[in-house]
Amino acid sequence: MSAPAILSWSSQKVIDLAQSQFARPISLPDGWQKVRVGVTVFKSVAGALAGTPRFAVGIQKGTTNLAGDPTTDYWVGAITTGANWNDSAGFEFGIQVSSGSKNGNTWVYSGTPIDTDRRMLSPAYTSASMWIVDITAGSPNYTVNVFTPRFGVQENTSNDFLTCMAQITPTWQFNNYGTDQPVAAASEAAAGHRDAVSIWWDRTDAHLYIADLAVALVK
Numbered sequence: 313m314s315a316p317a318i319l320s321w322s323s324q325k326v327i328d329l330a331q332s333q334f335a336r337p338i339s340l341p342d343g344w345q346k347v348r349v350g351v352t353v354f355k356s357v358a359g360a361l362a363g364t365p366r367f368a369v370g371i372q373k374g375t376t377n378l379a380g381d382p383t384t385d386y387w388v389g390a391i392t393t394g395a396n397w398n399d400s401a402g403f404e405f406g407i408q409v410s411s412g413s414k415n416g417n418t419w420v421y422s423g424t425p426i427d428t429d430r431r432m433l434s435p436a437y438t439s440a441s442m443w444i445v446d447i448t449a450g451s452p453n454y455t456v457n458v459f460t461p462r463f464g465v466q467e468n469t470s471n472d473f474l475t476c477m478a479q480i481t482p483t484w485q486f487n488n489y490g491t492d493q494p495v496a497a498a499s500e501a502a503a504g505h506r507d508a509v510s511i512w513w514d515r516t517d518a519h520l521y522i523a524d525l526a527v528a529l530v531k
Contacts, residue, residue, distance in 0.1 A: 315478055316348060316528040327522035333512035335375040338527050340507065344500075346448045346530035347371065349389065349509055350477050352440035352468055354433040355404055356519035361397040366514040368392075368412065369445045370456075371506045379414060380512040386503035387510055388413040388495065390445045390458050393421055394428065403465040404432045409490065411456030413497035420496050422456070427490035431461035439467040440523045442476060442487065446530065451501075453494035462488045470524050477528045 319338060327334060340347060349369055368379045370389015377385040394408025407430040411422040433441045444459040459476065464486040476482035481489075500506065509527060513520045 315480060316530045318474065318477055318526055318528045321474065321524070321526040327525070329511070329513035329520045329522065331514055331516045333378045333380045333510065335372070335378055335508045335510045336525065337375060337508050338371070340505065340529065344449060344529060346446060348444060348446050348477060348528040348530050350442060350444040350473060350524070350526045350528070351511065351522050352442050352470070352473050352524040353520055353522050354440040356435065356521060358399055358434050359518070360399040361515065361518060362395065364395050365392055365397055366512065367520065368510070368512040369443065370510055371447060372508055372510045373504050373506050375508045378510050378512060380514060383417055384414040386415050386498055386506060388454050388456070388497040388506070389447060389510075390426065390456050391421070393425060399434070403434055405429060407432060409458050409460070411454070411493040411495040413454065413495050415498060415503070422493035422495045424491070424493055426456065426458055426493050427462065429462065430458065431465050433465050433467065439469070440521065441465055442468045442473045442484070444476060444482060449500060450494070451499040452496055454497040455492050455494050457489050457492045459487055459489050461486050473524050474526065477526050480530070
């Protein structure tokens with residue numbers, strides 16, 4: 313298998329998410345099998361979060377009717393589903409992540425989480441850590457996994473991030489994959505071509521800052 317082809321990459325000072333979301337158009341070939349969406353991200357303030365914080369990274373049809381809107385067009389990806397995010401010195405831990413999909417106003421989640429203890433940097437650090445989401449097309453189920461901090465946390469440069477985005481199976485200190493989890497989602501034939509990255513964060517008590525965003529075609 314050839315190395316993943318990076319289709320797009322952007323690096324900016326910050327995308328500041330506070331009960332907000334954004335989408336970016338992408339161009340996937342007909343018949344794609346596996347796409348990778350990655351960000352480098354960190355949380356703006358220290359402290360635990362309760363009330364099931366929702367951070368969603370995925371793809372969908374179009375750049376309107378996004379994941380956090382009342383009605384959504386064929387979103388599929390990874391979403392945090394745990395009741396709480398715990399806080400330590402400089403990072404969040406105990407972040408539960410599941411595969412999910414949404415069309416119309418109905419969310420569907422995997423019966424089993426991808427993992428229950430993912431991690432994310434917070435203000436004790438000056439830059440972000442990578443969160444990478446792999447989405448494998450299927451019918452009727454898509455399969456989703458995440459490559460994120462698990463055993464510790466580490467700041468990642470844009471070069472670190474792009475190195476992992478371009479590997480068939482990324483490897484990085486403190487990061488690993490969880491367990492592949494299927495989720496029911498409309499096929500490309502039924503949904504129409506998914507042609508946008510869609511990212512959502514539902515809280516205002518803590519902002520999430522996105523420093524890099526990339527998309528790669530794995531196969």
